[in-house]
Amino acid sequence: MNDLRLMLDLNSEQDNLYIKTGKNCKAMYNIDGFNSPDEDERVNSFSDVPEVITLEADGKNVLSSISEIDSENLLATNIxxxxxxxxCIYEFENxxxxxxxxxxxxxxxxxLKDSSxxxxxxxxxxxxxxxxxxxxxxxxxxxxxxxxRLFIFLFTEKEKLYRSSILSNRDYEGFIGKINQFKEKYNVEFEQSEGTELILSTLYLMREYLNQDWEEIRGLLEKS
Structure with a gap:
């Protein structure tokens, strides 16, 4: 897991904080603990809200823009x-x-401060x-x-899916189609209630982020 590196290129003022990696995968990140007073003596901070990015192997996977002056302040990046x-969970700090x-x-x-x-x-x-x-x-x-942070991110994504009405949202028609095939193949039924969309939102995360196949998902449903 140690092939992921966080780079800061101060030769450029834009898109200069980026990830270098040999991986192609989905990732989330957030940048926090960064403070810099501007001319009005106000404080600018990165949001703690995590962002999603698809990493490309050997590419420049841009996270943000950092000025040289701002780089003298504490910068903590979680990927x-x-x-x-x-x-894989990474904590970078300068x-x-x-x-x-x-x-x-x-x-x-x-x-790299820590990894797990x-x-x-x-x-x-x-x-x-x-x-x-x-x-x-x-x-x-x-x-x-x-x-x-990992689970806070996953549950935040789950709430977004649930609030978007995943069952009737056209953006997820492909996923719902696969769910219907799954139900038919494994003879699975969901209760027709508010809980159905909570289950579907969770299953979407399992497929999209955790690479669970349908056999594994059936086992998880049976255990719940």
Whole structure:
């Protein structure tokens, strides 16, 4: 999992914070802990709201734009990649340019503070335990902050799906078509209630982010 690097190119003022990796995968990231007073002495901060990005191997996967002055402040970047069998969680942090690894003139690598992994199956089990919940209960698991960020992100995505009326939303017609095939093949029925869309929203996450096949999803439904 250590082939992901976070780069800062101060030779450019735009799109200069980016990921380099050998992976093609979906990822989420958020940038926080960054403060810089402007001319009016107000404070600008990155939002804690996570963003979704599809990483391209050997490409420049842009996250944001950082000025050289702003790079002297604390910058914490959290990146989570969703891969074939596991989820990789990365925490990068720099306190000022002087603690960055210089690659060449103006190009720096931001240090990796910590990293961890979780099997897709483990994450899917946790989602299945809370099929009918829209908020992640952090008190149920003794996870570090970085892992909690993963589930906060997944449950935020789940709520978006649920609020969008996934069952009748044309954007998800392809997924609902596959759900209907799944129901027919495995003789599965969902109750016709508000809970149906909560289940469907969870199953979408399992397919889109956690690479669960339909046999695994049937097992998760049977256990719930």
């Amino acid at each position: 989570i990649t969703f891969e074939e069998n596991e989820i 306190k000022k340019v002087s603690n960055l690894k210089k690659v060449e003139d103006g190009l720096y690598e931001i240090p 992994t979780m099997e897709n199956d483990q994450a899917a089990d946790i989602l299945a335990d809370q099929f009918y919940e829209l908020e992640y209960d952090e008190t149920q698991h003794d996870f570090p902050l970085s892992t909690n």
